[in-house]
Amino acid sequence: MTDLLTGETLANGVTVEFCDKTNRYYGDYHRVCIEVSLIFDDGQRHVFQTLERMGVSSDDLDSVKSQVVTAFRQGTMTYMAGDQFPQKFLALLSQRKKTLLPGLR
16 A cells, blocks of 8 residues: 655655555564655656565554654655755766666667
8 A cells, every 4th residue: 555645845846755654574573665756847767766664563553654754754755855956866877877788779
């Protein structure tokens, strides 16, 4: 099951979405899984990172999800808010595609 937890648009035009992909894996233990996606001005959507926390009980799910998103916002998201981030990220993706699929240039 995937649900949009929250999202916001940064000053540089990049929209960051946090999608919940949490699942139960044994008894009352869950794997909290938050997929961070970036949406650019031109409509391109890319999964940036998957944030995980294992062994979370049902009683703690909402709290842990909130903690994981908050930690990402306080750390990585400050880097992503920079003016040059969209160009650098898309250039990196382009370079990776050329490296992984050299015949598709």
